[in-house]
Ligand SMILES: [Zn+2]
């Protein structure tokens with residue numbers, strides 16, 4: 549079967565290999581035939597070793613598939629069901645303090661791609677049944693892939709913010725994550741949205757997605773634009789999906805008292821924090837790293853309810869090498885979803 553692996557970077561980013569189909573299904577597992585898998589920047593990072601060592605396993609963590617075989621103790625799934633899982637996590641101990649409080653993402657026994665030996669950008673995977681969430685078949689299957697990572701991460705970011713209706717959020721970084729964040733903010737959490745980016749075309753899309761105000765941070769004065777919009781109050785939530793440290797600084801400065809900064813982007817520099825301002829304003833800085841199975845069920849509900857509409861293009865899995873190259877060259881401006889049936 550086909551599987552996408554990191555290659556001999558920098559000569560080549562990834563290659564499609566022909567590997568053996570996973571076998572020896574355990575009693576609590578299901579064999580899943582991949583239908584679609586979307587391409588995420590994390591796949592590229594793993595393939596080229598941006599986070600340390602280059603991954604030795606196949607990549608991919610945003611997929612939807614069809615159950616084709618079930619282990620003998622599996623009760624809640626049947627052959628023919630369509631399933632998704634929360635980003636890269638495909639198992640946890642269910643006993644540690646993180647698991648018990650429903651935050652399995654931080655379980656030290658958590659099974660991520662490397663630990664289980666393969667990602668989902670391959671034709672078949674074995675999954676734990678209790679980490680496979682059944683989804684309706686009449687939804688947009690490619691969109692569901694994007695919800696399992698980008699959608700889930702921003703959804704969790706908003707959930708942790710405990711905003712109330714009509715609070716104001718500034719979303720810094722208007723790419724794939726930023727756009728989906730606008731829809732969650734407006735259509736699920738009832739927030740007013742300021743979209744902050746630097747690309748005019750992206751800002752236009754942000755407006756179409758429902759942003760109440762758009763700011764080009766490279767051309768406009770962010771502080772004064774936000775002050776005008778918020779009557780000099782600042783924003784209740786600043787969500788940073790970009791990896792530019794300047795945007796984190798702007799985000800921190802834009803917070804109202806009780807304001808929260810949600811970090812989703814991954815800059816490689818540290819943020820300067822004015823502790824006095826943080827304390828006097830009772831402000832919070834927190835991160836959102838993917839989300840749990842429960843968060844994913846909630847994030848998917850927004851898709852079923854037609855409240856979020858990820859943008860993407862579908863390409864054949866046979867074109868994976870080309871699209872990883874484009875992403876590596878910063879020339880990929882659309883989310884790509886690979887179709888395994890073509
Ligand atoms: Zn992802």
Ligand SMILES: [Zn+2]
Nearest residue numbers: 641644647655
């Ligand atoms: Zn655990």
